[in-house]
Amino acid sequence: MDIKQYIKEKFLLLDGGMGTLLQSAGLTPGEYPEKWNITRPEIIKKIHGDYLAAGSRVISANTFGANCLKFDCDELEQIIKAAMKNARAAIAECGDKEDRFVALDIGPTGKLLRPLGDFDFENAVEVFAKTVRLGAKYGADLIILETFSDSYETKAAVLAVKENCDLPLIVTNAYGSDGKLMTGATPAAMVAMLEGLRVDAIGANCSLGPKQLRGVVEELLLNASVPVVLQPNAGLPRVESGKTVYDVDSEEFSSDMLDFAKMGVRVLGGCCGTTPEYIEKTARKLVGLVPLPLSEKNITCVSSYTHALRFDKQPILIGERINPTGKKRFKQALMENDIDYILGEGINQQEKGVHILDVNVGLPDIDEPSMLCRAVTELQAVTDLPLQIDTSNTCAMERALRLYNGKAMINSVSGKAESMDAVFPLAAKYGGLIVALTLDENGIPETAEGRVEIARKILARASEYGIRAKDIIFDTLAMTVSADNKAAIATLGALRTIKNELGCHTSLGVSNVSFGLPHREVINSTFFALALENGLSAAIMNPYSADMMKTYYAFRALGGMDDNCADFIEFAAALPDEKAQATAAQTVPEENYASELQKAIIKGLRDRSSELCRALLEKTAPLDVVQNEVIPALDVVGQGFEAKKVYLPQLLMSADAAKAAFEEVKSFMLRDGSEKVSKFPVVIATVKGDIHDIGKNIVKLLLENYGFEVIDLGRDVPPENVVAAVLESKAPLAGLSALMTTTVPAMEETIKQLRASAPDCKIIVGGAVLTREYADKIGADYYAKDAMEAVRYADSLK
Amino acid sequence: MTAVKTKEYVLPPVCIREVLRYSGCAEVTPDMEALANECAAEARKIFSPKICYGEFPVKMIGDDLDLGFARVSSRDLEKNLEGCDSAVVFCATVGHEIDRLIKKYGVISPAKAVIFQGLGAERIEALCDLFCADLESEGLTARPRFSPGYGDLPLELQRDIFRTLDCPRRIGATLNQSLLISPTKSVSAVVGLKKRV
Structure with missing residues (x-):
């Protein structure tokens, strides 16, 4: 048999x-x-x-x-x-x-x-x-x-x-x-x-x-x-x-x-x-025992490397912030390969309470498959949330699904034959919960019935690939209500029918509904509440929006999903008290803003630094903020560190606060369209074979603080990648770190290759086992015993 | 024949002073103490301390040291094991979760990343101390633990240790291509056992 x-x-x-x-x-x-x-x-x-x-x-x-x-x-x-x-x-x-x-x-x-x-x-x-x-x-x-x-x-x-x-x-x-x-x-x-x-x-x-x-x-x-x-x-x-x-x-x-x-x-x-x-x-x-019959469990879920997330009674929040659409700062991060910015968006959304992270890194000028793979891989090192892989590039989708550690959410397929032919084979091979958009070759049907019809077609086609209805979740497409005042009604109607008649789960990108209207938050959060009441299972949304989160917690409390309203009470306790905030801001006299920002940086107060920096930018040129506020404050801390009066974690808290201030400067300049603040690019990497990158990360942070554009290649980086990055960015300085004696030869090899291909690039090295003598021996230009020395050296090259 | 054993431990309370020392703070300041306490609280449940080990006879064969599971040439280890008839070889780890935390905070709070790094170091050392103290008895003292890479003891010994103890399967510790251990907060070492006189 x-x-x-x-x-x-x-x-x-x-x-x-x-x-x-x-x-x-x-x-x-x-x-x-x-x-x-x-x-x-x-x-x-x-x-x-x-x-x-x-x-x-x-x-x-x-x-x-x-x-x-x-x-x-x-x-x-x-x-x-x-x-x-x-x-x-x-x-x-x-x-x-x-x-x-x-x-x-x-x-x-x-x-x-x-x-x-x-x-x-x-x-x-x-x-x-x-x-x-x-x-x-x-x-x-x-x-x-x-x-x-x-x-x-x-x-x-x-x-x-x-x-x-x-x-x-x-x-x-x-x-x-x-x-x-x-x-x-x-x-x-x-x-x-x-x-x-x-x-x-x-x-x-x-x-x-x-x-x-x-x-x-x-x-x-x-x-x-x-x-x-x-x-x-x-x-x-x-x-x-x-x-x-x-x-x-x-x-x-x-x-x-x-x-x-x-x-x-x-x-x-x-x-x-x-x-x-x-x-x-x-x-x-x-002997003689009859096995229990096998039963189809009909569970709709996604999973990460730690847990499975079930789509059930509780509404699911899918964080939409990892997406360059309409976000200048995010686009810039993608162009600069700034993976930490993307990871930060992931971690911050998790802290806000989302259950799944949507990951979209599509930009016309980047290698989307590589970037998506990198984002998916690295996100899984810092967050245990399941990911929703969001791309229309089939190659990127396949590579990301392959590398994903769990059962991913797939965003998306539509009723177009071409789309189903591309996505279903991938889902059949790698598994996944597929978001299906109720549109096809003829566009988006205006009526709820039209959309449900497409949903049926999608289900039938999926079953040919052995994909069950439980692994498809329908997005009935929120359309702009300012263009068509029946738009929301059609979306909600389709939602209800799909839930009740097809027995499938649903998802919506909620914020589309309010395009072109003032105070979009009000429309979005009300629409969200209506959709939830009509059976919406999941929403792709902005968790930084207080209104959306208020609706989410209130809906759960009202819908009998929050025992003793405990989650709501906890959420409400963390909501900022608007009156108190207003007075706090006024207690700082205007003429003292400058020194206040410096104090905040020296004390390592991250949020306060952003806040003060934002206020300061209203009336001071961004470069002056950097030169006259951020850098001098950092210098105070740096000198303290060199004199062994300030310890490493304290130095880093200040550096982090300075980074927060610097982020404000960056976004201001992006909005403003003014020139870049960066001095020159520096390529840094932990050499091949070495996975210890904390020292390298500290150097990166401080270099960024001092205005250098840092191209961070990560850890375990092959020599040829360092050379390629230096050539591409024309960086006049490359920093290499190695923790172990066993990886110093890889550092030597990297230096050799850099000398051959980019003779003008200065090379600075650091790491636990290195000494000045050793650095000389392997041909580095400079040995930095700590991050401050690395900054001082980089500054000396200006 | 030597049997390889596996042990799980309950660690003693975190020593904040040690955590800060490993984090680069020569003294305990109130702000750093608060930060370290916050980190220790967050990491309270993430450690899974495990050790696998075996005891092997030790003898000199010519200029080489026969450790029972491997032969090495190392003056420094030889000196460390002087007067020992046997040695325990072990691999200890506190698990993967601390590595994830360090990586996560590397992105959102570098200061905390350094503290978590220090916390992990303090935890794995505490585990090793506990284990080595257990090896001592009325009749036996344990020599200070000696790891591959110390002095002239080649790092290549890691391969023999990992093969002998079957560390990946027993405690989830793996060796990477540079012969370092993942999780990073892990230690492998040889501990000489010496009769008390």
């Missing part, structure tokens, strides 16, 4: 621990168990045979760590070939050969992926792909990805499987005692991502005993529409006279497994510490 069919009809019994048995057969710590496929095949065959005799339907070949990071290509092929042969031989020798399957077993690489680690996502896909191709070549019946403790690496492995074979795929993750993966994902988040990637069965293995995994299993069962898999350890290990023993015996283990089977788990086996005896007892207890 085909294994997918088998799971549909019966419990599927896997095998138990391999590593533990190999250790008792003499495998030493640090020895690769996969080599035993070749050197000790009789032991491997015996273990497989014992599991088959115990009742395992699937045996996992001894290939857990068989990848090209551990073994060279030839050896890898020999190992996988031998492993498959051993498993097949065991089946050939067992009495009952019917419905026995060999799984290619794949574990994690032991590397941590970017952005937390330094292993590239696509490299990980390629490493797994090599193993998958060999497994398929040597006759695996299915593939089991197991013991993955990072959702991102899990995704890389799943893509490798899907792109290199058609074999059924089971994925199990190792959850910690907190019920999450090591990198933070909950079971619900894993289900969201893995079902999106169309994995055949999803579950948990290793790390804990059956009882400790109960919460994880319940969450999996609650969320998964596909069969749930469980392979626990035999409890927790302890060491007795040099040997590792586990605290759950086969009797207790099999009883627990029977309970899980009754709860709905369909695929069962064991992990560390379990033996054929554990499997045999489990098999015996399952």
Whole structure:
């Protein structure tokens, strides 16, 4: 019988621990168990045979760590070939050969992926792909990805499987005692991502005993529409006279497994510490038990690397601020590759309470696929919110969906055939919740019925790609009410029908409705309230708008979604008291503004600095504000730092306050159309192989404070990228940092390449292990012991 | 045969003075103390201290030091292990979350990023101290821990340590291409055990 069919009809019994048995057969710590496929095949065959005799339907070949990071290509092929042969031989020798399957077993690489680690996502896909191709070549019946403790690496492995074979795929993750993966994902988040990637069965293995995994299993069962898999350890290990023993015996283990089977788990086996005896007892207890039927869960959700966000009763807020449309400052950040500005917008919106971040970085003059990938990757290092990938560029969409760590929201598809042909295949491959606009080749229908008709068409087409209605969320398009006074009514009508008749969720870009009207906030927030009342599930909105947030919290309080109105009360407490604010501003005498700004910077008061700077700009030229206020204040702090009277965090608080003031100057000048304030560009980078960037970031901040245009290439930067950035920007100065002795050679190489291609560029270096002598030796122009020295040197070049 | 073990710990309360010292503050000023307290409160629940370790016999073979799981040539470690019949090799981590916090605050508040950096350093050192104190008994003293990269002990020893202890699977610590550990707030080291006389 085909294994997918088998799971549909019966419990599927896997095998138990391999590593533990190999250790008792003499495998030493640090020895690769996969080599035993070749050197000790009789032991491997015996273990497989014992599991088959115990009742395992699937045996996992001894290939857990068989990848090209551990073994060279030839050896890898020999190992996988031998492993498959051993498993097949065991089946050939067992009495009952019917419905026995060999799984290619794949574990994690032991590397941590970017952005937390330094292993590239696509490299990980390629490493797994090599193993998958060999497994398929040597006759695996299915593939089991197991013991993955990072959702991102899990995704890389799943893509490798899907792109290199058609074999059924089971994925199990190792959850910690907190019920999450090591990198933070909950079971619900894993289900969201893995079902999106169309994995055949999803579950948990290793790390804990059956009882400790109960919460994880319940969450999996609650969320998964596909069969749930469980392979626990035999409890927790302890060491007795040099040997590792586990605290759950086969009797207790099999009883627990029977309970899980009754709860709905369909695929069962064991992990560390379990033996054929554990499997045999489990098999015996399952005799006669009929599996619970599989049920479609019909959950609409997105996920990030930590959690799944369900579209349900509670309205969802999607922050719209990461988008250059109509935002000069954001456009400038994109043009200058200023990723920190974009990340700041993400973090700030999260603090305001949004649930999802829309990410749109489309500008005519930039490489959108690269920028979108960078934004999506880096955002996921600083925020755990799910992302909505917003682009009309199919190539950018595919690359971002591929790199996204979770199940993304996809913005958007429309009823146009061309759009559906482009977006649906991507959603079918990578998963995602698709925002569908109710318009098509004939434009936007004026009536609600017209829009609902398009929605039906979109649903029908999506189902051809195997995309379910729960994974489509309709945007019924808010049109400008000043142009057509029936516009809002049509939008709301379509919303209601789609919700009630099609049973689908809805989303709206709320603010379009008020174009051309004064006091747009009033119209927007009222329209938002009406839409919510008509069943709106999610709004793409500006969380900095107090009116919108007021409506959101009030609606939840009034709609019985906010217990004891607790959220509303907390929100209201944080609202600024308008009267108090007005008096506070007046207490500062006008003639003292200048010194007040300096004081604010020296004390490191960020918000106060912006506020004072904004006021000052009303009557002082921006360059004078920088020269006469910001820089002198920074100098006071800088001198204090050099004299060891001001400490690093204090220096940074001032630098941050100065940056806030500088931001005001920048926006003022953008509005004003006046010239740039920057002195000259400086390229900075942490060299290849080094991931420690805090020192580099401090230098960046201070250089920016002093008016330099900093081109920050980030960390782990290859020499050729530094050279390219220097050539492109014509920067007269490049700064390189390295923390470790092991990465200093990379710094030397970068200097060598810079000298060859950009001989006029001065090079400044810094980092924990460097000294002036060392800097001279590797050919740098200058060694800065701290950020202030770097600024002083840059200033000396003017 | 040596068994590799895994341990989870509950860390002692944060020592703010140490956090500030690691953050570059030679003294505790009221404003910095307040900031450090704020950061410590925010990070209260994010640490997951874990250690994996194994004990191995130690002996000299010619000029090389045989650590049981690897051979190295290092005068400095040799000196450190003088008089020890065995050594514990361990890898400790306080988890990924602190790295995320440092990165997040690197964007929105560099001062806090530095404090979180200091906090992470204080936490991982506290974990190592706790573990090393546990190794001592009536009959045994533990030598100061010695990490790859200290003195003339090659960083390449990291590969042997990681392979032997299976750190990625046991505690989620991984080695990058420069042989540094991710999460960054992690330590690997050798601790000599010496009989008390």
